[in-house]
Amino acid sequence: MKVVKNVLQMQKIALKHLQNGDEIGLVPTMGALHEGHVSLFLKSKRNDDITIVSMFVNPMQFGPNEDYLKYPRPIEKDLEICEKNHVDYVFVPPANDMFPQGYETFVEVKFLQDVLCGLFRPIHFRGVATVIVKLLNVSYANRAYFGMKDFQQFKIIEKMAKDLNFKTKIIPCPIVRERSGLAISSRNCYLSADEKNASRNIFKILKEALQDFKNKDLNLVKRNAVSKLKKIMNSKIDYAEIVNFNDLLIADKATKKAVFAIAIWIGKTRLLDNIVMIK
Ligand code: AMP
Numbered sequence: 286m287k288v289v290k291n292v293l294q295m296q297k298i299a300l301k302h303l304q305n306g307d308e309i310g311l312v313p314t315m316g317a318l319h320e321g322h323v324s325l326f327l328k329s330k331r332n333d334d335i336t337i338v339s340m341f342v343n344p345m346q347f348g349p350n351e352d353y354l355k356y357p358r359p360i361e362k363d364l365e366i367c368e369k370n371h372v373d374y375v376f377v378p379p380a381n382d383m384f385p386q387g388y389e390t391f392v393e394v395k396f397l398q399d400v401l402c403g404l405f406r407p408i409h410f411r412g413v414a415t416v417i418v419k420l421l422n423v424s425y426a427n428r429a430y431f432g433m434k435d436f437q438q439f440k441i442i443e444k445m446a447k448d449l450n451f452k453t454k455i456i457p458c459p460i461v462r463e464r465s466g467l468a469i470s471s472r473n474c475y476l477s478a479d480e481k482n483a484s485r486n487i488f489k490i491l492k493e494a495l496q497d498f499k500n501k502d503l504n505l506v507k508r509n510a511v512s513k514l515k516k517i518m519n520s521k522i523d524y525a526e527i528v529n530f531n532d533l534l535i536a537d538k539a540t541k542k543a544v545f546a547i548a549i550w551i552g553k554t555r556l557l558d559n560i561v562m563i564k
Contacts, residue, residue, distance in 0.1 A: 286326040286364075289375070295378070299335075301327075310335065310426060311424040311426035315471065316342065317363070318471075321460075322431075325430040327370065328456065329428065333427065335373045335374070340375060344380050345384065346413045348407070352472075383416070391415050392414040394445050397532075401437050401548070402437055427454065433458065434460045453551045466492075467485050467487070468487075470516070470556065480551045490513045491510070494509070523555070527540075530543060540564075545562060
């Protein structure tokens with residue numbers, strides 16, 4: 286495994302692999318790796334000749350009062366996890382190499398970026414889309430892997446790749462959960478033991494909503510879920526919405542495939558979760 290810390294060097298290495306006929310897989314992450322990330326590595330290992338994992342806490346996707354500085358960066362442990370899973374290259378660029386002084390170019394995916402999390406984190410998805418374009422250009426990836434835990438992010442990247450005719454295939458990967466049902470996240474380490482225990486109810490409530498989806502009015506499904514979410518200790522809901530799988534518009538009676546997407550604060554930790562619902 287090789288650790289690459291420089292953008293041009295990473296691009297040169299990737300280009301060489303491309304010219305050798307290797308198929309390249311990219312797994313973009315912000316580090317603080319866990320089993321959710323590893324499931325993406327393993328999918329790339331199955332599909333691609335070369336797996337590149339990027340670990341970059343992207344300043345552009347954090348708002349002014351968010352946790353950019355506090356975000357966990359356990360680099361040594363992360364490298365061990367990559368090594369153990371036979372990642373070929375770990376790309377860890379410094380922020381000023383990705384976004385040097387005078388950087389001016391941004392990518393926006395209208396509408397999809399403005400709903401759900403976009404209402405609460407206005408610059409977030411523009412930062413995400415921009416860094417992903419850069420990472421794809423640096424890695425020459427044939428495939429890039431994204432977790433469905435960040436469902437809106439996946440839809441935005443998928444749409445961007447389609448609209449801009451990227452050659453990279455955008456591959457969705459299922460949510461990896463703890464035994465309790467809690468979706469694994471790098472931010473779960475902010476939760477106290479009690480908060481973590483309480484957070485397991487989120488998935489339970491989503492599963493109950495899934496049962497209701499088949500035979501109840503959607504407004505009622507949402508109302509039931511929201512009233513249960515409000516009862517979780519120290520919770521504050523940013524949103525809990527049932528949206529169409531494809532366009533993220535609010536689902537209605539005609540919707541056959543929907544996603545119940547939730548962003549909820551448990552104390553000082555913001556958690557995302559969702560469940561796909563099919564009639
Ligand atoms: P992050 O480091 O949080 O930016 O996540 C990097 C990638 O890993 C994103 O595509 C996430 O959706 C994905 N990911 C994070 N947590 C999970 C999980 N529990 N299950 C599956 N994918 C995940």
